[in-house]
Amino acid sequence: MNLDEYRRAARAWLRDNAPTGEPANEDAIPHAKDFMARLYDAGYSGITWPARWGGQGLTQAEERAFAAEARHFSLPTYVFSIGLGMTGPTLVDRGTDEQRARFVRPLLRGEEIWCQLFSEPGAGSDVAALQTRAVRDGDRWIINGQKVWTSVAQHADWGLLLARTDPEAPKHRGLTMFVVGMRDPGVTVRPLKDMTGRAHFNEVFFDDVAVPDAHRVGEVHDGWSVAVTTLLHERLSISSGVGMGRAKDDPTSLEALRRTADTGDPLVRDDLVELHIRTRALALFNQRLGQEAESGLFPGARGSAAKLLLAELTLFEADLATRLAGPSAVVGTGDGEGAGPLAHAISLAPAMSLGGGTNEIMRNIIGERVLGLPPGPRVDKTVPFKDLKVGTQG
Amino acid sequence: MRLVLTPEQRELREAVRSFLAAASPPAKARDGYDPAVHARLNGELGLSGLTVPEEYGGAGAGMAELAVALEETGAALLPGPFLATAFAALALTRAPDKELLAGVAEGRVAATLALPVVAGGLTARARSGGGVTVHGTLQQVLSAAEADVLLAALPGAPAGESVTDRPGESSGGEPDGLGESSGGGLVLVAVDLGGPGVRRVPLETLDLTRGQARVELDGAPARVLGPLGAEGAAAVADLVAVALAAEQLGVLRASLDAIVAYAKIRVTFGRFIGSYQGVKHKLADMHCKLEQAESIVRYAAWAADEDPAELPHAAALAQAYVGRACFEVARDHLLLYGGVGFTWEHDAHLFYKRAKADEVLLGPPRVHRARLAVLMEA
Numbered sequence: 001m002n003l004d005e006y007r008r009a010a011r012a013w014l015r016d017n018a019p020t021g022e023p024a025n026e027d028a029i030p031h032a033k034d035f036m037a038r039l040y041d042a043g044y045s046g047i048t049w050p051a052r053w054g055g056q057g058l059t060q061a062e063e064r065a066f067a068a069e070a071r072h073f074s075l076p077t078y079v080f081s082i083g084l085g086m087t088g089p090t091l092v093d094r095g096t097d098e099q100r101a102r103f104v105r106p107l108l109r110g111e112e113i114w115c116q117l118f119s120e121p122g123a124g125s126d127v128a129a130l131q132t133r134a135v136r137d138g139d140r141w142i143i144n145g146q147k148v149w150t151s152v153a154q155h156a157d158w159g160l161l162l163a164r165t166d167p168e169a170p171k172h173r174g175l176t177m178f179v180v181g182m183r184d185p186g187v188t189v190r191p192l193k194d195m196t197g198r199a200h201f202n203e204v205f206f207d208d209v210a211v212p213d214a215h216r217v218g219e220v221h222d223g224w225s226v227a228v229t230t231l232l233h234e235r236l237s238i239s240s241g242v243g244m245g246r247a248k249d250d251p252t253s254l255e256a257l258r259r260t261a262d263t264g265d266p267l268v269r270d271d272l273v274e275l276h277i278r279t280r281a282l283a284l285f286n287q288r289l290g291q292e293a294e295s296g297l298f299p300g301a302r303g304s305a306a307k308l309l310l311a312e313l314t315l316f317e318a319d320l321a322t323r324l325a326g327p328s329a330v331v332g333t334g335d336g337e338g339a340g341p342l343a344h345a346i347s348l349a350p351a352m353s354l355g356g357g358t359n360e361i362m363r364n365i366i367g368e369r370v371l372g373l374p375p376g377p378r379v380d381k382t383v384p385f386k387d388l389k390v391g392t393q394g
Numbered sequence: 395m396r397l398v399l400t401p402e403q404r405e406l407r408e409a410v411r412s413f414l415a416a417a418s419p420p421a422k423a424r425d426g427y428d429p430a431v432h433a434r435l436n437g438e439l440g441l442s443g444l445t446v447p448e449e450y451g452g453a454g455a456g457m458a459e460l461a462v463a464l465e466e467t468g469a470a471l472l473p474g475p476f477l478a479t480a481f482a483a484l485a486l487t488r489a490p491d492k493e494l495l496a497g498v499a500e501g502r503v504a505a506t507l508a509l510p511v512v513a514g515g516l517t518a519r520a521r522s523g524g525g526v527t528v529h530g531t532l533q534q535v536l537s538a539a540e541a542d543v544l545l546a547a548l549p550g551a552p553a554g555e556s557v558t559d560r561p562g563e564s565s566g567g568e569p570d571g572l573g574e575s576s577g578g579g580l581v582l583v584a585v586d587l588g589g590p591g592v593r594r595v596p597l598e599t600l601d602l603t604r605g606q607a608r609v610e611l612d613g614a615p616a617r618v619l620g621p622l623g624a625e626g627a628a629a630v631a632d633l634v635a636v637a638l639a640a641e642q643l644g645v646l647r648a649s650l651d652a653i654v655a656y657a658k659i660r661v662t663f664g665r666f667i668g669s670y671q672g673v674k675h676k677l678a679d680m681h682c683k684l685e686q687a688e689s690i691v692r693y694a695a696w697a698a699d700e701d702p703a704e705l706p707h708a709a710a711l712a713q714a715y716v717g718r719a720c721f722e723v724a725r726d727h728l729l730l731y732g733g734v735g736f737t738w739e740h741d742a743h744l745f746y747k748r749a750k751a752d753e754v755l756l757g758p759p760r761v762h763r764a765r766l767a768v769l770m771e772a
Contacts, residue, residue, distance in 0.1 A: 258770075269767045276770055277715050277763075284689035288397035295398060305682045360671070366681050367674035371654050374669040 007065040013042050018073035029113075029155055032076040036110020039077075045084070046108040053092060054105030060294040064287075074249070079152050083107045083114030087160040089233040091179075094218050094226050099179065103158065115182065116234075117147040117161035117204060118227060122391025124149075125361045127162070127231075128171045128224060129380070129390040132206060134163035134178065141165075141178065141216070143186075143209040149355070153189045153202035156182040160230065161211075162223050167386040174385055175223035179215040186210075196347040197338070234356045235303040251341040252321035254279060261324045271320055278316065282309045301369035308362035311353040318342075318349035395700075397692040399462065407462045413439055414470040420648065420741050423603040427474035427540050435476065436501025441467075442476070443499030445483050450495035457633065457698035461640035461691055468644025469651075471748055473603045475537035477641055478506035482545045484633040485511070489582040489620035494543065506537050506587075508546035508609075510757055511631040516611065518548050518583065518618075527613040528585055536755065538607035539596045544585040545619075547627045579623040583616040591615065601751035603744055629702070632709035635756060636694040639712035642720035642752050643684075643691045649720075649727040649745045650680050656731060673730060680726055683719040690715050707769045713762035717753045724749035 001009070017038055019031075039045045047063045049055020056062070077084070088107045091099055106112040123130040132145025143163055153159065159180045166174030182189070186209035191199035218226040250256060254275050261268050286306055289299045299306075322329035322342050329342040338344065353359050367373040380388055399407065418431050436442035445460050446452020453459075460480060467476050482505035483498050497503030508516070516530035528548070535544065587594060591614035594607045622630070654677060657668030667673050690712050697708035728735040728742040735742040753759055 263771070270763060272770070273714070273763045273766050276766060277711065280711055281686035281690055281715050284397065284693050285686045287395070288685075288689040288692065291396070291398045297398075302685065305678075305685050308678070309682055309686070360675065363675040363678035364671070366678035367668070371668075371677055371681060373654065373657055373674050373677065374666045376669050376671065377665065 003061055003065055006062055007069060010044065010066045010069045013044065014069055014073055017042070018070075018075060028076065029079060032079050033110045035076050036080055039075075040109040045110070046088075046104075049088075049092060049104070049108065053100045054108050055092075060290050064290055079113055079155055080107075080110055082116050082151055082156075083112075085236075086116055086230050086234045087114045087158075090160060090226060090230040091217065093229050094177075096214075096217075098214065099217065103179070112157040113152060113155045115150050115153045115156035115159045115204075116230065117150060117153075117159045117180070118230075119149045120146060121148050125358055126380075126390070127227065128175065129388070130162060130164060130175070131390065132161070132163045133167075134165050134176060134211070136165070136213075137210075139213045141176075141211045141213065143178070143180065143206040143211060145206050147204040147206075148192065148201070150189075150202045150204050151200060153182065153204050154191060154199075158182060159204070160217070161206075162227050164385065165223070166221055168384050169221065170382050171380060171385040171388060172224045174221055175227070176220050177217040177223040177226040178211050179217060180206075180209060180211050184209055184211075195350070196344060200351075231357070232300065232303065235307040235362075236299065250345075252317045252345045257321055257324060268324060271324065275317060275320055278309075278313050282306065282313055285309070301365050304357070304362045304365040305370070307356060308359055308366070311359055311362070314352040315349045318345040322346050395693065395696050396458075397689055397696070399458075399692075403459060403462050406459060407466060409439060410441065410463050410466040411469075414466055414472065418470050418472055420469075420471045420744060423471035423473050423741075423744055425473070426603070427605070429474070431472075432474050432476065432504070433501055435472075440499075440501075442479055442483070442501050445480070445487065446495050446499040447487075447490070450490070450492060451499040452495065457636055457695040458692075460637060461643075461695040464637055464640035465644035465647070465691070468641035468748075469648035471603045471645070471648075471744055475504040475506060475540040477604070477637070478537035478541055479504050480637055481507040481509075481536070481634050482541075482543070484637060485545050485547075485582060485622075485630045486619070487633075488626040488630055489622055491584065491617075491619040494584060494619070497543075503543055504537070504541045505543040505545060505584075506535055506541040507630075507634070508532050508535060508544060509634070509755065511547050511627050511634065512580065512624075513546060516546055516548055518616065519613075521615060526583065526616050526618060527591065528583060528611045528616045529613060530611055532609040532611075534597065534606045535609045536606055537604060538587065538609050539594055539605050541587055544587050544609060546583055546585065547580045547622050547630070548583050550579050550581045550621065579621060580627045582619045582622045584619055585611065585614050585616045589615060599751065601747045603748055604751070629705065631756075632705045633698055635709040635713045635762070636691070636698050636705075638752060638755060639687075639691050639694060639709075639716040642716045642749070643687050645745055645749050645752065646684055646687055646716070646720040646723045649724045649742075649749070650677070650684055652741075652745075653677065653680075653727040653730050667730075676726055676730065680723045683723055687716045687719045707766070710762050710765040710769060713756060714759070714766055717759055717762070721746075721749040721753045 019035065036045065043056055044066055046055035047058050047066060048060060051057035088104060091103055107114060118127050120130045120132060132143065132147065134141040134143050159182050161178045161180045162175055163178060164174055165176040186207040188205040190203045192201040192203050193199050194201060254272065257272060263269060263272065289302065289306060293299060325342055330339060332338050332340045368375055417434060440453055441463050443452035444455045444463055448454040464477065464480065479498060485507050486495055494503060498505060513532060515532065516528055518526040518528050521527045538544065585592065591612050593610040596605055596607045599606050657673055657677060658666060660667045694708040694712040697704040724745045728746045731740065731742050734740050
């Protein structure tokens, strides 16, 4: 099947199968799982993933063709986005064959939901400063500690967890990666209300949670290199919008603003042109990264540039939408349904600049890994972790 | 849509880059135009004939290849009429002229193009024995002092004492009379800048590396190359915008490369300046502009070669984004040098000034944004 045929088939499938009407509630799990199973069975989940593990074994070209068609719909894939964008690719890259055989297909088919357990209250940008402990006990590990900012943990069956296994070693060298069962005894998930008023995230507590050694991903104490793989996939999936299912009725999009703003006003026109330029510039950059990946040039740290630009664009877009709308941007209609879509958008906008690495961290990565600039002086790389200051001090 | 270079295009880039690194590095740019370098560039590398069709002795390549070459000449701040000749060659694709195209392809003829493409201000009158004479003044013509030939788009049916009143004077089958060839639209004419009736006044320019001149035409003989039409003129303007964006991409990239290299060797307070986040983060933002600028230039070049319907939008986007990004990066690169960047001796100001001159070359930058606004409504 050539690419045009593929695209037409995808379009036809989406037209027949994508949900219509109001986007489903993010918590409508059975509905989402049902859709994901149909998506997988039709061959549109894991398009570029290895066929051996349940993917389709196709190229970025098909992936992009499908994504382009899917953009016209609001697919209920949000709850699977962590698995599809981050933990799944990590298992494909770094897992054992047993782990791939066990986890990848159910992940792609939406039978099992995944979350990612890296960040902690004392370890945000500086993830490697995390304090959650994993202590070996025969052929299993005992986990104790707390994670935070965990999207979809309340629905998750599995979590990819980074824990400290050697506090005597410098911080990057004493970490190990595990797959942990989110429904296992000792796991407590607590919703964390964010500034939008919704609970997009959770806090997750681990009290003597047992994990079999067979669920260790990568070597003991080599968890940081596995985490780097995950974080690279995270930035790529955020910047390319994989699984994020951007709503077609986004009130801050250029299309929406052209409908609602006075396009005869020269100042409005210039604002809209600026939004258009930035949107096109980033879209083309993402497309170029995709084409490079297709030709075998992995974007690596350059994905951080795409992520940073998307974060800035997201803020710009919501900010502009509210400024163009004026007073009505900040109120609802009195129907008890909240302060309205633009109020929600401007409240949500900072998330993209914080999640998946702050803009400052992105700039460090671009500076050091893309441009090759010297790192700042570090006091934390050689000191044993137990002697290091972490989190918020005095 | 293809946004990455082919292996052949990468080879072309390497060839131009290594040639210019030896023959015309940025440090040499302040010495101005070196006809010997220009001749070698066109002779050894055949660059001036890149977009000239093969039937006229050129390479018959597209905008994608021209963009690769212009990115490198921009990065080197190559002085002289190379860009102007590229503009003229793009105009000639719409009104092919064997003699000029062959001359450009062989590197014998340096040409320039009156900008904006629909410049106004010039009038043509029929000349006995064929052709026309051109009257009027062009206030600023790129590389006019160095170029041999000026191309200009003129109204085919000018008011007053024009050839349209005497169409019978045009000779032979050649479309050298305005009235016959134009159908009332624009025609492309060629003026020998070394010929009679032409006065060139070199202007003092901000950009020390490339000249502009006022061109006063007082009955200068001109050849009518063929009809351009409003649509053709608009297409030429778009191609010129894309070509300029490619040069700007090169200026942007070279500025960033230079300051990144400096940030790795310059020490203050016991540390390399590139290790300070105040510097590092600014460089990261500049890199983001480079990535987007390159993506837009590749897209615009692709549109120029493959998708005429997308070209107007792509060209306006290219100038609106890349022109600004180029100046901003050149500006920040100069600032990050500290005081030395403000000295005459340092090369930083050469990039800064080229970037500014390029940004306003095709009109006030707002025209590109205004054009985008109109195209968005279409």
